[in-house]
Amino acid sequence: MRKRLTKWRLLSLFAALTLVLAGCGEPFLSTLQPAGEVADMQYDLMVLSTLIMVVVIAVVTVIFIYVVVKFRRRKGEENNIPVQVEGNHKLEIIWTVIPILLLLVLTVPVVSATFKLADVDAIEDKNRKPEDAIVVNVRANLYWWEFEYADYGVVTSQELVVPTDEKVYFNLESNQDEVKHSFWIPSIGGKMDTNVDSNIEKGTNVNQMWLKFDSKRADQAGEYFYGKCAELCGPSHALMDFKVKAISRDEFDQWISEMENSKAVATTDLAKQGEQLFEEKGCISCHAVTPMDERPAAARTAPNLATFGERSTVAGVLKHNEESIRNWLKDPEAYKPANKMTGTYPKLNDEELDALTEYLMGLKVTSN
């Protein structure tokens, strides 16, 4: 047993080490393994700037090593007084001009990329049809994410679903009595804050951005990309993760139509019991179980659970299995400190937990 453990450790150590050496991190999370046009652009900027910086560092280091080695005070030089050089205009001009040139090389693509990334005219386009450009309303809430496909009236939580190989547009919102969060999918593109009092319905203060998901590289990265909250928002800021599923346009269209037509149905007896509990215990007052949630955005105070049975996580961070669900329902505080579900419903006994778990696990949208 002991031996196996050390072996296993050694192995993971090696695995980690190769990763460090490869220097690229995990494909579903790392900015160094870009999987979309935005991340590509940013990656190119990173590479370009890194190259420039390496040149700068190399020049400094070479001079540095030379002077430090060459001009040491050696034995017998204790009374040497070197020449007191005042300066040298030619040199000074050189090291003023060359950095300026290097910076110019950097500024041009930076400015151009900055403007390109800000091009979200498609959202505002009056004649836009839902198929032309997918627009997702992202709502950040204390420690969970909601994604609304307003064109279709579909709402989902924790897992963003997007079509590949086309621009997807995002409106970023956070309610006025909320705190600021930041929406980030590292391997797809940089982040953008969800400022307080951004309100899509009122059209105020909403940040907008676009991303593109590359189909090939999405396949290589695995089923999901990881998304994160990148702005300190309270104790569970570290746990405010979400997942992104990038699928082909056809699959996406199918998914949307399944979402549009889905109804929560409990099949087994236990699940039916769970469904009832879900109402009795007041879960339903916060959580919707169908994707077509008609309540106004501000009233949707908890993750939509319509697709919960198909998720890869519970509450964004726990493994998706029955034990996790039971644990979560028993004591959410233990898993996500200061979350907004703790203490809002009566204590649940073991049977109730079983029933609810069964019910929740059965909440699925896709046919397979």
Added chain:
Amino acid sequence: MANNHNSTNPKVDLVYRRKKNAEEMKHQVITFGMMIFLTIVAFIAVGYDGIGEWFKVPFIITLAVIQVIFQLYYFMHMSHKGHEMSALFLFSGVFVAALTVLAFTTIIWW
């Protein structure tokens, strides 16, 4: 250092200084008159409906700036020598101030 007057006869010097001070005071009163005038113009411009609205804001701000320059250079003696450092630091402050106001009236997000 205390004796800044170079003249050998302090009495003559005193008369001269008195005269100079009085003259300066006259300038100050004139300055004051101008400031009052500028103020009245600004108030009238705002109270008067005939003038184009777009014109009012830049106009009254210009008046305010002129008036403040009077304050600084005459009332606060910045026109006198020995105020190089005062001017340097005041204008550095004004520079930061201008940047701040500019930013808050343009890029603060709505």
Added chain:
Amino acid sequence: MSTLTQKKGVGAVLWDYLTTVDHKKIAILYLIAGGFFFLVGGLEALLIRIQLAIPNNDFVSAGVYNEILTMHGTTMIFLAAMPLLFALMNAVVPLQIGARDVAFPFLNSLGFWLFFFGGVFLNLSWFLGGAPDAGWTSYASLAIQSEGHGVDFYLLGLQVSGLGTLIAGINFLATIINMRAPGMTYMRMPLFTWTTFVASALILFAFPALTVGLALLMFDRLFGTAFFDAGLGGNTVIYEHLFWIFGHPEVYILVLPAFGIFSDILPVFSRKRLFGYSSMVFATVLIGFLGFMVWAHHMFTTGLGPIANAIFAVATMAIAVPTGIKIFNWLFTIWGGSIKFTSPMLWSVAFIPSFVMGGVTGVMLAAAAADYQYHDTYFVVAHFHYVIVGGVVFSLFAGTVYWWPKMFGKMLNEFLNKVTFVLFFIGFHLTFFIQHFLGLWGMPRRIFTFLPGQGLDMANFVSTVGAFFMAAATIILLINIIYTSIKGEKVGDDPWGDGRTLEWAVASPPAEYNFKQTPLVRGLDALWVEKMAGNKGMTPAEPLGDIHMPNGSILPFIMSLGLFVASFGLLYREDYGWAFPLIIVGFIITFGAMFFRSIIDDHGYHIHKEDLLKEEKGGKA
């Protein structure tokens, strides 16, 4: 008055320090207080690193982690780095310009005590219901939602200590403008004096923005105003701007004096005058100037729009140019020199490549479109620790060791110094280099834990190991200080042998009046000029005469205490009945002390010529 250093009782010494207006003693106060806060901030850093050593660690809870993180950043910046720099400035700058004193000895002391009480107030939060937990930036939306009094401690504590900083800044400016010795023109001032000058100017113009930002947030939290309450038309982005209008200049307030320290040390130990003195001065001023035009680079992802982002990106990158000028000037200062690797010199040369690494990542961050990826990740954490630790902390170590004999009359043990250096240098790179990659691999900053399986485990562990090297180094320095104060031998005026600037022309430690006769300055590196001319010391610019000295006073301490008391009242205004009277009591103490200060004439006293002569004959060997 106490000219002679007699043996005094503890009480007398304590009273002496509580009432002192002598810049050299205030320097020691800053050194002790700043050093203490550095240990506190370092301890918090260790807790951070322990928590992040392995995934899913539960060494501290999420809420407590946020408190530690906030207090680490706040303590290090406001209560450790800046005060420690003030310690060196107070100890050295008046000497460097040949002054007997600072322009406002009384305010100098007031500045210290305000800082001190503000810092104590802030740290008392640990024992009074929890520390602030909204990050050192304390962004409005989170800070307003934050429960308990943590953030109130932050706001009031920083307000009080910020006032002290502002006063200190004005004092240094006026000192340098008015108190220079004859012949000490601006273009003959040592670089440390120059950088103190520019950094103080930055303090003067940056801190008011912080004062306003903190005040507005405080009003929102304590009195229910609506600056940042979106429901009533407020806007939290205003706070971000105000904070960074202060916050960016702040980082140059830290690093410019550091540059000055290195600019003074490098010539001494390579026995060569500073290469390109005038361009160094120019670069310092330019950095200060540009420092005010780049703040929004901390807000690229706030959504200011591409025009603002592009402008601020380009402006930010421009700062690389004057900084580069400095780097190359330093390299060419040692080029052709005769380098002696004392420990201050080791810190100084090690600074050059370390800081460049941090600086160039700064330029990478300035690339707005790419910053959307870096922002709020460990890449940023790596950047700023490289510049702050590799620049500022290195300079603090270098400067402290370098000027220690001047401040205390004893030399720290060089062997132990070098051990400290080696351990710290290794630990520093070990800790922070790998954090660049953590950021790029997708690790956000300010997270209390991370999950396994995201490829972050190993690098975080390495980073933690590095922190312990730095801790070991710091402990060895502490041992060195204790050892030296017991065993160290007294040293003369110029213990390093190659001193170039005026502080090395007076005794170690200097007499309370610094210069018996104000020196006549005949060039850059005033003392070196005299040495090269074959003179033994400085030529006096005036005959020996009575020396005017300011009186000590307890009022600065009392004024600061009053604000400290009033702060508690404000904090607990709604919780306890005694709080409101406490506000009034506090303000009465402060304003009362101010009132007394203004109605009691204080003409100081004179040290008479005869006593000076007597001392010369008898007192000293």
Added chain:
Amino acid sequence: MANVEDKLTAENFPASPEKATLEGKNKFTGFWLFLGGETVLFASLFATFLALRESSAGGATTQELFDIPLTFAATMLLLTSSLTSVYAMYHMKNFNFGKMQLWMIITVLLGLGFLILEIYEFNHYVHHFEFTITSSALGSAFYTLVGTHGMHVAFGLLWITTLIVRNARRGLSLYNAPKYYVASLYWHFIDVVWVFIFTIVYLMGMVG
């Protein structure tokens, strides 16, 4: 260096008494530096006000609140007090202590008048428009900016009054001349700020 204890007469009184001693010179320099900082302080408040000047959250707007005669009266009081403090400095240079004190007293009275008007104005807003510091972001920004200025006025009044009373029986010296001078600089600065307040807050607020 001029000795502080020297007997002063109109003849030997220096032309720039505020800078005749090193202490005076330091005070003079330091105070100007302080004003540079104050500029940024007020700029931050102005900037905040400008960003929030339309955020009335359904409550009273600037157009509804402000009223020209009141602001004009306040402005005149403060501007005039600036002139009277110039008179005081004029008499200081002429070593005429009595007149200097007199003009300083007039300055204080005018300043007091300004402050009373301001208090009346705030009171009016609170009671007639229910416009308070907590009622909207505009209210917060308005009261904080104008109130900070008002606090400066109040502090200046206390300061100058203390000076007048404390030195009433001692006459003018090189020890207190810089204090008077600096106090009058402060007073002018308050006036400078007010010029921007009446322009940017009140006049621009009326224009809309």
